[in-house]
Amino acid sequence: MTNKNWEPKIVCFACRWCSYAGADMAGTSRIQYPANARVIRVNCSGRVDPQFILRALKLKADGVLIAGCHFGDCHYISGNYQTSRRVALLKEYLKEIGLEPERLRLEWISAAEGHKFAETMKAFVNEIKLLGPNPLANGGPEK
Amino acid sequence: MTKPSLAVETLSICSGCEIAILDLHLALADVLDAIDLKYIQVLMDHREPPKEGVTVGFVSGGVRNEEHLERLKMLRERSQILVAFGACSAFGGVPGLANLHTKDEIMEEVYINTKSTVNPKKIIPPKIVPPMLEELHPVDDFVKVDYVLPGCPPPPKLIAELVTCLLEGREFHLEPKTVCDQCPLIKEEKAVTEFKRWGTDIVFTERCFLEQGYQCLGPSTQAGCEARCPTALSPCRGCFGPTENVEDQAAKMIGALGSIVVQDPSKAPAPEKIVKEVPDLVGTYLRFTFAHSTFKKAVHTPTVKTKPMKATT
Ligand code: SF4
Numbered sequence: 224m225t226n227k228n229w230e231p232k233i234v235c236f237a238c239r240w241c242s243y244a245g246a247d248m249a250g251t252s253r254i255q256y257p258a259n260a261r262v263i264r265v266n267c268s269g270r271v272d273p274q275f276i277l278r279a280l281k282l283k284a285d286g287v288l289i290a291g292c293h294f295g296d297c298h299y300i301s302g303n304y305q306t307s308r309r310v311a312l313l314k315e316y317l318k319e320i321g322l323e324p325e326r327l328r329l330e331w332i333s334a335a336e337g338h339k340f341a342e343t344m345k346a347f348v349n350e351i352k353l354l355g356p357n358p359l360a361n362g363g364p365e366k
Numbered sequence: 367m368t369k370p371s372l373a374v375e376t377l378s379i380c381s382g383c384e385i386a387i388l389d390l391h392l393a394l395a396d397v398l399d400a401i402d403l404k405y406i407q408v409l410m411d412h413r414e415p416p417k418e419g420v421t422v423g424f425v426s427g428g429v430r431n432e433e434h435l436e437r438l439k440m441l442r443e444r445s446q447i448l449v450a451f452g453a454c455s456a457f458g459g460v461p462g463l464a465n466l467h468t469k470d471e472i473m474e475e476v477y478i479n480t481k482s483t484v485n486p487k488k489i490i491p492p493k494i495v496p497p498m499l500e501e502l503h504p505v506d507d508f509v510k511v512d513y514v515l516p517g518c519p520p521p522p523k524l525i526a527e528l529v530t531c532l533l534e535g536r537e538f539h540l541e542p543k544t545v546c547d548q549c550p551l552i553k554e555e556k557a558v559t560e561f562k563r564w565g566t567d568i569v570f571t572e573r574c575f576l577e578q579g580y581q582c583l584g585p586s587t588q589a590g591c592e593a594r595c596p597t598a599l600s601p602c603r604g605c606f607g608p609t610e611n612v613e614d615q616a617a618k619m620i621g622a623l624g625s626i627v628v629q630d631p632s633k634a635p636a637p638e639k640i641v642k643e644v645p646d647l648v649g650t651y652l653r654f655t656f657a658h659s660t661f662k663k664a665v666h667t668p669t670v671k672t673k674p675m676k677a678t679t
Pocket residue numbers: 378379380381382383384426427451452453454455459460517518519520
């Protein structure tokens with residue numbers, strides 16, 4: 224049974240050169256967005272080891288958002304391309320073991336796109352609400 | 367001085383591991399000189415390891431039913447040193463892939479649905495056999511393991527090395543390296559433009575298979591076999607499991623796959639295309655270690671789904 228007061232827990236890995244700054248931008252421009260995400264700063268979206276993502280979901284995160292620089296803007300040139308391949312494969316992995324691939328999302332958000340950061344977060348939180356809690360959480364989130 | 371003693375217990379296995387012990391050939395004679403072999407079902411007619419205990423216990427195979435669990439616990443109690451012997455014991459092995467399905471699904475498939483089965487009354491196995499557990503487990507789900515000897519089966523050379531270490535009271539450990547580090551094939555440039563299934567195109571036998579776009583699990587697999595498959599011109603399938611500190615072998619392989627593709631975005635295959643080129647991802651990247659991966663089994667959501675919540679903005 225889904226608890227009425229349940230709020231999705233989202234882990235967001237944000238690249239420091241773009242999306243993390245984008246999140247800051249959203250904050251300093253006082254754009255409202257849901258407070259469901261724990262944002263973790265990484266040096267590049269390519270630094271997000273697939274293991275981090277699996278571990279987050281195993282530990283009952285309801286969704287994982289990876290946010291990195293737009294193609295062409297990665298400070299390490301190809302980090303975000305690598306991430307795009309890894310995320311596609313990870314989604315397939317999740318599907319094969321019976322977890323909804325939609326729980327993993329990849330977005331490109333630049334440092335100037337505070338607005339996009341907020342919109343992405345809203346849309347993702349809504350999508351996860353439709354999916355319900357992580358099935359590993361046994362039907363209800365931990366307090 | 368009494369000789370150290372050895373007991374080999376056999377759980378959910380194919381017996382390849384026991385055969386690997388016999389494969390020591392001449393070295394087996396030396397081992398038998400130095401060690402008192404007390405119990406091994408493929409060779410001797412005993413029902414259980416000796417009550418007075420043994421110095422070393424080898425356990426091969428994973429834990430699939432209640433009898434296995436009982437036998438595993440008995441061996442643990444009766445051994446001073448316990449070795450998880452082979453991929454099945456250490457990681458669940460190939461039978462661990464059954465964890466993609468529930469026990470009931472497996473029973474139904476095997477006893478009712480298979481084409482070769484005639485079972486009009488739909489009788490699911492008699493109660494007299496030991497009941498199956500919900501999943502297949504590697505042995506370390508239940509007992510403390512002192513050493514892991516991976517491989518499907520472990521190479522005789524490593525078995526001999528482990529036995530020697532134990533006899534001389536030395537620690538046994540595998541070097542923190544991957545199969546690639548021991549692989550003799552030529553590594554040139556990581557610029558894959560397409561992933562292919564083995565046997566569907568030309569293979570250059572001197573060059574790294576992965577760089578040619580074939581799925582070779584070398585980068586995600588613990589070294590120790592001296593890269594015996596690539597040396598024999600076959601890609602590594604990952605039977606040594608992940609390296610130390612890596613939890614999920616597939617995660618490691620997916621990480622590697624992300625970075626071996628050609629850098630030039632105009633030449634790189636689209637992510638969706640790569641996904642199609644890796645059919646059966648779990649069966650390929652976790653062939654031997656699904657039961658020891660991050661999730662260990664599929665997430666079986668009950669068929670009656672609770673109504674989704676209404677989205678709020
Ligand atoms: S590890 Fe391989 S050889 Fe050993 S029992 Fe399992 S399947 Fe057989």
